[in-house]
Amino acid sequence: MACIELNEIAHAYVRNPAGESDYAIKRIHNVWDDGGAYALLGPSGCGKTTLLNIISGLVTPSRGRVLYDGRDVTAMPPEKRNIAQVFQFPVLYDTMTVFDNLAFPLRNRGIEKNEVIKRVHEVAEILDLTPFLKKKAAGLAADAKQKISLGRGLVRSDVAAILFDEPLTVIDPHLKWHLRRKLKEIHEQLKLTLIYVTHDQMEALTFAEKVVVMYEGEIVQIGTPQDLVENPEHTFVGYFIGSPGMNLLSCTLNGNVAHIDGARILLDQKTTELGGKARGKLELGIRPKYLELSSEPGKNGVPADIKAVEDLGSYKIVTLTLAGKTLQAKLPEGKPVPGGTAWLVFPPQWIRLFADGRLVK
Amino acid sequence: MEKWENNKAWFLVVPVLAFVAFSALIPLMTVVNYSVQDILAPGESVFVGTEWFKKVLHDYRLHDALWRQFLFSGLVLLIEMPLGILIALAMPKKGWGVSFSLVTLALPLLIPWNTIGSIWIIFTRPDIGLFGAAINSLGLAFDHTRRPLDAWITLMLMEVWHWTPLVALLAYAGLRAIPEMYYQAAKIDGASAWSTFRYIQLPKMRGVLTIALLLRFMDSFLIYAEPFVLTGGGPGDATTFLSIYLVKIATGQFDLGMASAFSLIYFLIVLLLCFVFYQVLQNVGKGARI
Amino acid sequence: MKGKKKTIALAVYFILLFLPIYWMLNMSLRTNADILSTLTLYPADPTWKNYIKIFTDSDWYSGFINSIIYVTINTMISLTVALPAAYAFSRYTFIGDKHIFFWLLSNRMAPAAVFLLPFFQLYSTIGLIDTYIAVALAHCLFNVPLAVWILEGFMSGIPREIDETAFIDGYSLPRFFVTIFIPLIRAGVGVTAFFCFMFSWVELLFARTLTVTSAKPIGAVMTRTISATGLDWGLMAAAGVLTIVPGALVIWFVRDYMAKGFALGRV
Numbered sequence: 001m002a003c004i005e006l007n008e009i010a011h012a013y014v015r016n017p018a019g020e021s022d023y024a025i026k027r028i029h030n031v032w033d034d035g036g037a038y039a040l041l042g043p044s045g046c047g048k049t050t051l052l053n054i055i056s057g058l059v060t061p062s063r064g065r066v067l068y069d070g071r072d073v074t075a076m077p078p079e080k081r082n083i084a085q086v087f088q089f090p091v092l093y094d095t096m097t098v099f100d101n102l103a104f105p106l107r108n109r110g111i112e113k114n115e116v117i118k119r120v121h122e123v124a125e126i127l128d129l130t131p132f133l134k135k136k137a138a139g140l141a142a143d144a145k146q147k148i149s150l151g152r153g154l155v156r157s158d159v160a161a162i163l164f165d166e167p168l169t170v171i172d173p174h175l176k177w178h179l180r181r182k183l184k185e186i187h188e189q190l191k192l193t194l195i196y197v198t199h200d201q202m203e204a205l206t207f208a209e210k211v212v213v214m215y216e217g218e219i220v221q222i223g224t225p226q227d228l229v230e231n232p233e234h235t236f237v238g239y240f241i242g243s244p245g246m247n248l249l250s251c252t253l254n255g256n257v258a259h260i261d262g263a264r265i266l267l268d269q270k271t272t273e274l275g276g277k278a279r280g281k282l283e284l285g286i287r288p289k290y291l292e293l294s295s296e297p298g299k300n301g302v303p304a305d306i307k308a309v310e311d312l313g314s315y316k317i318v319t320l321t322l323a324g325k326t327l328q329a330k331l332p333e334g335k336p337v338p339g340g341t342a343w344l345v346f347p348p349q350w351i352r353l354f355a356d357g358r359l360v361k
Numbered sequence: 362m363e364k365w366e367n368n369k370a371w372f373l374v375v376p377v378l379a380f381v382a383f384s385a386l387i388p389l390m391t392v393v394n395y396s397v398q399d400i401l402a403p404g405e406s407v408f409v410g411t412e413w414f415k416k417v418l419h420d421y422r423l424h425d426a427l428w429r430q431f432l433f434s435g436l437v438l439l440i441e442m443p444l445g446i447l448i449a450l451a452m453p454k455k456g457w458g459v460s461f462s463l464v465t466l467a468l469p470l471l472i473p474w475n476t477i478g479s480i481w482i483i484f485t486r487p488d489i490g491l492f493g494a495a496i497n498s499l500g501l502a503f504d505h506t507r508r509p510l511d512a513w514i515t516l517m518l519m520e521v522w523h524w525t526p527l528v529a530l531l532a533y534a535g536l537r538a539i540p541e542m543y544y545q546a547a548k549i550d551g552a553s554a555w556s557t558f559r560y561i562q563l564p565k566m567r568g569v570l571t572i573a574l575l576l577r578f579m580d581s582f583l584i585y586a587e588p589f590v591l592t593g594g595g596p597g598d599a600t601t602f603l604s605i606y607l608v609k610i611a612t613g614q615f616d617l618g619m620a621s622a623f624s625l626i627y628f629l630i631v632l633l634l635c636f637v638f639y640q641v642l643q644n645v646g647k648g649a650r651i
Numbered sequence: 652m653k654g655k656k657k658t659i660a661l662a663v664y665f666i667l668l669f670l671p672i673y674w675m676l677n678m679s680l681r682t683n684a685d686i687l688s689t690l691t692l693y694p695a696d697p698t699w700k701n702y703i704k705i706f707t708d709s710d711w712y713s714g715f716i717n718s719i720i721y722v723t724i725n726t727m728i729s730l731t732v733a734l735p736a737a738y739a740f741s742r743y744t745f746i747g748d749k750h751i752f753f754w755l756l757s758n759r760m761a762p763a764a765v766f767l768l769p770f771f772q773l774y775s776t777i778g779l780i781d782t783y784i785a786v787a788l789a790h791c792l793f794n795v796p797l798a799v800w801i802l803e804g805f806m807s808g809i810p811r812e813i814d815e816t817a818f819i820d821g822y823s824l825p826r827f828f829v830t831i832f833i834p835l836i837r838a839g840v841g842v843t844a845f846f847c848f849m850f851s852w853v854e855l856l857f858a859r860t861l862t863v864t865s866a867k868p869i870g871a872v873m874t875r876t877i878s879a880t881g882l883d884w885g886l887m888a889a890a891g892v893l894t895i896v897p898g899a900l901v902i903w904f905v906r907d908y909m910a911k912g913f914a915l916g917r918v
Contacts, residue, residue: 058545079551091546093560104560108551152550365811370743373735374751377795380732384792385758388769395768448664451657460906465665467909468672471898473853473870476891483678483888484671491674494690522671568804583762586855604764611768624765631760639753 084153
């Protein structure tokens with residue numbers, strides 16, 4: 001077990017990177033705590049797999065250092081790093097039995113025979129693989145195969161962290177849930193550092209204690225699932241997390257009023273102060289679930305046209321246009337939806353301001 | 362993934378069957394027909410039953426040729442398969458070296474077979490050949506036209522030179538199909554280069570190696586043009602393989618009945634061996650899948 | 652370090668591969684008297700005499716053309732009949748499919764020598780002797796089964812869901828096959844065409860037996876030239892070099908395609 005420190009990491013796959021755009025990882029500088037369960041979340045091509053491979057040692061970064069418990073391992077190959085990795089597709093040694101698959105990493109390290117048998121049985125027990133130990137690994141179902149891949153990491157008693165690269169891609173939906181729960185159990189039982197790469201926010205939010213959101217080669221936010229929802233630090237986190245994502249409207253400030261083309265939205269005192277200090281292109285953000293709709297103009301209502309209403313059972317998604325811009329509101333079941341024109345209320349405490357994409361704070 | 366059951370698929374296979382029937386079945390019937398007759402003069406023949414077959418089965422020169430053939434094919438496979446795999450492992454995975462290696466390997470495969478014979482005559486003759494002269498200058502007598510062992514060595518060299526590239530090309534294709542993930546996992550598991558080969562590369566290459574093995578077995582068992590040009594089956598009968606002996610009987614002695622009976626037996630042997638190989642390799646594959 | 656050793660070993664192998672060919676090239680640029688008198692690593696006094704002698708013989712020119720024609724015909728026939736059959740084997744189960752598949756393969760194992768005489772008689776009877784089509788058809792004996800075998804491998808690598816989706820979208824089987832499926836396996840078709848070309852080009856036993864003059868292949872012309880002029884090593888070497896040229900040209904033109912086909916990893 002170890003805490004992993006990434007020190008000023010940057011990586012480009014081309015040999016002589018010309019500019020920013022050649023870098024798959026632009027600048028990453030952070031610490032992954034010992035025993036933490038992290039999810040690395042981001043869209044395809046944001047560099048999350050590259051980052052994972054840098055941590056495991058499959059990729060050596062162009063710049064920066066990787067430290068395990070303060071020890072520099074940047075130049076170390078993966079087999080020396082005491083790390084395990086589970087890939088997108090199950091990787092098995094087809095010709096071996098499940099037992100031999102699990103024993104493989106131990107035998108390669110010259111572990112004594114009785115110890116190998118003991119460890120393999122322990123791990124098989126944890127992963128419910130005991131009945132399959134004597135079978136050929138190649139004939140099992142996808143979820144069992146993925147468990148074997150995981151098991152090859154768990155058998156090593158010295159393992160510092162287990163890295164997962166979208167491990168549930170090929171698993172049937174109803175088994176995904178089961179495997180995810182198994183992972184949580186293992187985490188609680190063994191207190192290993194787990195880093196889990198995914199592009200599925202549901203998976204990230206349910207699995208992790210902390211979610212690391214990546215966007216275009218950078219980490220844009222690290223936080224608990226709740227942080228990400230309530231205080232997105234970047235417009236990307238705003239619209240990537242949540243379904244539907246955060247409404248983002250470009251605006252200008254005039255005292256405590258935000259102007260969105262013709263519409264005026266009142267801000268509270270704290271936001272007004274922050275907005276006064278902000279530089280760059282301003283955007284106003286609000287989560288759909290905090291938007292209020294009413295059929296009366298009310299005190300702070302702004303008129304908007306209702307374009308569509310989707311009833312999703314426990315809630316409704318209403319699509320509206322406000323001063324030529326589209327936004328969405330999420331209403332609880334049973335709340336009446338006005339027809340045609342509605343008045344939108346933006347509760348000031350849930351309004352966030354972003355300057356050049358970053359949260360103003 | 363289960364295949365769809367549909368007997369209409371037969372219609373798709375019919376053209377192939379028509380072609381192969383025309384170029385295989387009709388000639389084969391002719392051969393069968395000859396094998397049970399004795400042709401005395403054009404248009405005049407007698408039914409002789411299994412007499413030719415008996416004669417063939419008791420022909421000691423044929424027995425010799427058969428053992429020679431087995432030895433030759435066996436040695437060829439033993440050398441070419443591992444060598445081809447080694448070459449494939451050493452080949453570059455990206456850059457200009459890939460095209461260069463592929464082109465170089467494909468070159469011997471596209472040389473007409475009798476030219477292959479010519480190349481090796483010129484290369485190995487003790488008087489004008491680089492190889493022959495080099496060996497002689499080392500103080501070792503070498504002459505493939507007179508010494509049976511030398512003729513064998515030359516033939517083996519030629520065969521290995523000619524066909525190892527095919528094995529290498531197929532093995533390379535198999536290697537390239539292995540996803541990078543497998544190598545990464547092996548690295549993390551601390552596998553040695555040998556373990557990676559034994560437990561990842563070799564099992565994943567099984568399919569293409571089956572093709573390579575079968576093709577190489579068939580073609581080496583049926584070898585004709587190259588030894589015919591290089592040694593003519595000699596010295597003596599030292600390199601008279603089955604095909605060469607067959608043509609000797611058919612055109613040299615003009616023994617059509619015997620040649621036909623011989624052909625059928627020859628065909629059956631190849632068929633049987635390929636069937637055995639095919640079954641064995643299929644089962645090895647199934648073992649890994651179940 | 653390890654990578655370097657590998658590269659050196661590979662380089663040595665490639666040199667060994669080129670050496671016999673180089674030696675023939677060397678011989679082809681020398682006169683017979685010169686060859687027999689001295690052993691040199693390179694022609695000290697290169698001459699084109701052997702090549703000129705060959706090219707003044709019109710048989711050579713037509714020999715090249717003949718070979719190219721029947722090889723092309725054979726490759727086209729093999730692909731045309733093998734594609735639907737390979738599709739059937741890769742997608743459907745039907746009565747006797749496994750037996751038919753093995754029987755097809757077994758034709759690849761037939762000793763060419765076995766079929767020599769029957770072929771001659773068969774094609775004589777139907778008046779095809781000494782035509783391109785005769786050789787092309789004879790070569791189908793081993794190329795069609797091979798083509799079915801290789802193509803089936805490629806096709807099995809394409810998920811069946813693609814077919815299903817296309818059928819649901821209202822494609823007929825022939826239209827789906829031509830507009831969607833063949834483009835998907837074009838690397839496989841390329842590799843198959845290469846193998847068909849190769850085996851048809853290098854085969855001479857059938858080609859020589861089934862032709863007399865007008866369809867005579869290059870290899871046969873070569874043998875004839877040599878036997879007609881007695882044992883002239885220089886001439887033989889020059890003839891050999893010339894038979895390598897078309898094959899080398901073909902590889903040169905398909906080299907990128909080959910690299911791609913191999914990158915796909917199915918042969």
